[in-house]
Amino acid sequence: MRPVRQPAYGQAAMARSIGMKPKLGALIEEELVAGWGRAAEKHVSLSLLVIEIDRATEYFTAYDKPETDDGVLTVMRAITDALPRVGDSCLRLGRGGFVVVLPDLPVLMARSLAIKITDAVRRQNLAHKESHAGIVTVSLGLAVTNPRGSYDRKFFEAGAEALKKAQRKGIGYLQAVDLRPALERKRAKHKVAKAA
Template sequence: MNSISSGKDGFWARVRAALGRGDEGTDATGRKMLPPQRIDEELRKGWNEAAEHKVSLCVLALEMDLYAEYFAAYGAEAVEESLTTLEAAINAVLPRHGDLCVRGEQAGFVIVLPDMPRLMARELTSRIAVAVRRQGLAHRGSHAGHVTLSMGLCVVNPQGPLDRSVLSGATEAVEKAQRRGIGRLEIVDYRGMDEKRAKAA
């Protein structure tokens, strides 16, 4: 795969590899990449808040579908403009003060949502999808004819120190969603697994 391809060797694999190392550079469009520490900071803050109040934590990963095709069709400048538009549109529909859509390299975003029930997070993904459609960003490389985002949602009950597997769960979920098509949502809920481990112990 080339440097602008999605999937296993794309944005999410590099985020998982870089977290904690402070890597920074430029992406395929020449845009300075957001340091992975920023995602890590949001994750740590959300984890600690949820653990302190003994509530669940949702982590939502989002990625533009068919990014390589979009880049090839429209070029780096259009990519940057579209991603900036998407970032603003997503932030505009986030329901609470302090919620933040964090942009990384290429076409990925992360939203950390402490104390948000799974149902509310799922409803948020629907509002985000509507907001993206309303931007009317053409994508001739997609059969939808416009830009879409696939999303992966991971839900946990944080306990103890930060466990970054919640981010891995969300990023793997968005990759699975993209393997199924475009504009899809995949959800993984780790809370049942935590309960089973606790009972086994």
């Protein structure tokens, strides 16, 4: 079992696009910048999973703090244990959210991982009486890009927005956004403009 890394509550908060504080924790920002740099250097894709416990507010209201703390830690361990590589890690984001930065993980493998995470969390069978599933489930936003240059914060925002869309569908959903086609069109347009 891999160790679980948790930024302090005061440091980690959801981005404004998820409706909470706009500042990311230092540890998450560091992980995003490092992952972006590794992917840019190798000219490979970068995948990002933004994950949140479904009906998190209701979950934290329905149960006492020790029980919800244990539940969140169990979810985080399930996510961490599902990760494919030793260097991959799951970081806390706010009270019921998580971030996984995955450099050099192709989009199809990232989608498969998201499904594996969803199943792993369900298998924990944690009670959630405010969810129609009756157990704790997670929704996920997946963003994929081909990094160039310095880290772009819009990448995280895209993953957070994808999570919001997944949550609007119900519980246990995945919503993916592939930023690569738009970036390639932009780069091609820039090359044409330069050549003219």
